[in-house]
Amino acid sequence: MKKFIQSPLYIVAFLSVLFFSSCSKDAVEPDASLDYIQLASGFATGTSTHVELYATDSAFTGYNKLYVLLKDSATGKPVDKAVVTLNPMMDMTTMSHAAPKENPVSTTAVNHFFPCSVSFIMPSTAGKWTLGIQIQNLENGKSGTVNFTINVKAPASDKIFSFKSLSDNTTTYFVGLVEPSKPIVGINDLELVIYKKQSMMMFPADSSLSVIMTPEMPTMNHGSPNNVDPVHTINGHYKGKVNFTMTGFWRLNLKLKSGSTVVDSTHYIDITF
């Protein structure tokens, strides 16, 4: 053990861990009030670019806000101009499918980060998730892809659900919770995201539904006043307000309508805080 600690290789390894961790900490500040963890990192083949994937939590079934950090492999400096394209894929042995995702809206990084999202629709216990990240580095003109294996956990209560529309009994939609991610007592921003399953590989954002949201505390038999039903804003995101009058176990009952037709009224999202 003593020999190992004194070995020059060990010291080099230790110093480089210090160097790289301090480097990435400096760059990790899309929101300084949050702690970011690195989910994966690796080189995108042929791009001379190191790709680092961050989130505020380990990957889970639901809407995951992700942050891609690119670094020039020679200088270690952040690459702030790039086209970043996500390709989430689940291998379930007998078949594969993708997942709803949002590529970064801009080719310019925000504080060195490219914000994006993936809505994992199943946990890794059902198969193997790979997140392909294709990079077009606009600073050196090189393009390539890195593939990350992502371990997706099922949260204690579902943060995403799917339903088949009652109006045609075939169209499948996914509804995911975006906010509140840090619930408080009082009025919270409520944000849902809705995707339509067009095929196993295509999950476009859906703006066509309306949502009626009724919060309740199932174990205490009461709801709350002054809630605002989420309405579509942009790219399948629906925004409203939810009022939590106390801490504890809350259930957001959701009724989804297409025009005046109820297409689902059996699902809810639970939030305990």
Ligand SMILES: [Cu+2]
């Ligand atoms: Cu699957």
